[in-house]
Amino acid sequence: MRLTLYSDYSLRVLLYLSHKEETVTITELADFYKISRNHLVKVVHNLGINGFIVTSRGKHGGIRLARPAREITVGEVVRHTEPDFDLLECFNPQTDHCVISSTCSLKGVLFEARSAFINVLDRYTLADVAAPKVQAEIRSIPIIQK
Amino acid sequence: MRLTLYSDYSLRVLLYLSHKEETVTITELADFYKISRNHLVKVVHNLGINGFIVTSRGKHGGIRLARPAREITVGEVVRHTEPDFDLLECFNPQTDHCVISSTCSLKGVLFEARSAFINVLDRYTLADVAAPKVQAEIRSIPIIQK
DNA sequence: AATAACATGCATTCAGAATGAATGTTTAGG
DNA sequence: CCTAAACATTCATTCTGAATGCATGTTATT
Numbered sequence: 001m002r003l004t005l006y007s008d009y010s011l012r013v014l015l016y017l018s019h020k021e022e023t024v025t026i027t028e029l030a031d032f033y034k035i036s037r038n039h040l041v042k043v044v045h046n047l048g049i050n051g052f053i054v055t056s057r058g059k060h061g062g063i064r065l066a067r068p069a070r071e072i073t074v075g076e077v078v079r080h081t082e083p084d085f086d087l088l089e090c091f092n093p094q095t096d097h098c099v100i101s102s103t104c105s106l107k108g109v110l111f112e113a114r115s116a117f118i119n120v121l122d123r124y125t126l127a128d129v130a131a132p133k134v135q136a137e138i139r140s141i142p143i144i145q146k
Numbered sequence: 147m148r149l150t151l152y153s154d155y156s157l158r159v160l161l162y163l164s165h166k167e168e169t170v171t172i173t174e175l176a177d178f179y180k181i182s183r184n185h186l187v188k189v190v191h192n193l194g195i196n197g198f199i200v201t202s203r204g205k206h207g208g209i210r211l212a213r214p215a216r217e218i219t220v221g222e223v224v225r226h227t228e229p230d231f232d233l234l235e236c237f238n239p240q241t242d243h244c245v246i247s248s249t250c251s252l253k254g255v256l257f258e259a260r261s262a263f264i265n266v267l268d269r270y271t272l273a274d275v276a277a278p279k280v281q282a283e284i285r286s287i288p289i290i291q292k
Numbered sequence: 293a294a295t296a297a298c299a300t301g302c303a304t305t306c307a308g309a310a311t312g313a314a315t316g317t318t319t320a321g322g
Numbered sequence: 323c324c325t326a327a328a329c330a331t332t333c334a335t336t337c338t339g340a341a342t343g344c345a346t347g348t349t350a351t352t
Binding site for chain 2: 340342344349352
């Protein structure tokens with residue numbers, strides 16, 4: 001279970017913008033994070049289309065947040081950057097071929113789990129995340145790391 | 147954000163076994179679900195190694211649950227079948243290259259979301275899921291389907 | 293011994309993410 | 323009005339990992 005690098009980069013861009021008032025360029029971002037400029041170009045483009053940032057072309061162009069960091073939640077961002085949240089085949093009726101999906105209640109359980117996941121992300125804004133570090137690492141992880 | 151078919155098939159196998167008392171064969175499972183027998187072979191093997199099922203070779207061999215369905219949670223299964231739960235690059239210190247991960251509190255937020263997800267799965271057993279359908283589809287989905 | 297089952301490893305295919313590259317479009321400033 | 327600096331857009335390529343297929347081994351019953 002993973003998110004895409006695309007979502008990762010999207011969040012990093014917005015986080016960077018949450019700290020800076022002035023417009024920043026894609027090149028500045030790529031240099032700071034030491035990541036692929038090509039990939040960033042698409043990430044930024046998409047963030048613009050979805051109204052998270054304002055982009056301006058030409059000399060002295062660049063990008064900035066379209067709304068205050070306090071008004072953008074992590075959940076909202078991820079919903080726009082992940083290709084889908086189809087945990088199992090049966091989540092997408094178009095491509096589902098499972099012979100028991102009509103009577104299977106596993107789907108409901110995973111729906112509930114997915115909602116719980118997204119709900120947490122909806123409770124945090126970019127401002128929360130951009131704030132100086134308070135706590136982290138302190139949580140126990142109920143996951144087996146192989 | 148997806149789970150693997152591998153996890154999907156693992157759950158389907160265990161669900162099928164939750165209904166049947168007798169041992170069943172991989173061929174029977176593949177035929178019932180109309181899925182790749184090759185893939186199932188590995189799924190079953192892994193379920194055996196992880197103590198969810200008992201496998202027996204030879205004529206009249208097959209597989210059956212190693213423990214009562216009531217004692218196996220969905221969360222426990224998924225933990226053993228998913229390759230990892232590394233939502234972002236920074237979840238794995240071995241391969242993390244993010245320049246801000248040491249001070250970034252996004253990780254904490256995603257840790258919390260992941261825990262919320264797994265906690266739901268830990269609350270349901272195979273017996274719950276195998277029980278005759280009660281409700282499903284009724285939940286609202288706070289996800290944008292593109 | 294033969295047969296029916298799971299075990300195991302290797303090779304191959306496939307999908308989709310990630311990356312790279314080229315060209316177009318817009319805007320500011322000399 | 324021309325140039326440079328920026329984002330926009332499309333296409334091609336690489337890469338990873340999941341999914342699948344296949345061949346052979348091992349075990350157990352009859």
